[in-house]
Amino acid sequence: AQSVTQLGSHVSVSEGALVLLRCNYSSSVPPYLFWYVQYPNQGLQLLLKYTTGATLVKGINGFEAEFKKSETSFHLTKPSAHMSDAAEYFCAVSQDDYKLSFGAGTTVTVRA
């Protein structure tokens, strides 16, 4: 079974600082990779996805993620945090069975 590890359940950054959220997965076969964001009291919104092709993926709201097969990682970054980025972020992995396996989530707070 797939496992997804998000390092750090809480991340606090200053407005304008780099946001880095780490995600590692267990798989010997390259999976489909996703980052979702959940704003307070809302549902899940897709930030970005990796399926095939270019390993650097750009998403919405200035986020991007890089698929590194050798490290089985899919870390999410944003160069400059904004107050509106305060949310919970989930990394998820899917393979041939279409099941999404989620990490435990990382809550991001942004300090003014």
Added chain:
Amino acid sequence: EAQVTQNPRYLITVTGKKLTVTCSQNMNHEYMSWYRQDPGLGLRQIYYSMNVEVTDKGDVPEGYKVSRKEKRNFPLILESPSPNQTSLYFCASSLLAGTHEQYFGPGTRLTVT
């Protein structure tokens, strides 16, 4: 508008009182799934369906039932809810071909007392 809808959005009930949470999608997706979200655990799959009349257990199926009589609908049934089923529930759907992207409903917050 392409979407996944869930009803109700909020529900408070008592132990043992049967309930159904409905899920419907208008995208003609074959794959549908239910997840529950609990703090510190992320989302865990309860049941999924690859097509009409085809359902299977996910990681945490105990205490839940589902059915898939029509392609667009995938209700989640709790025949005898217990307090440990208090959670936030999400329905999702996806095409079987393509990127595996799943589209999520708005969520149903269930409290069982």
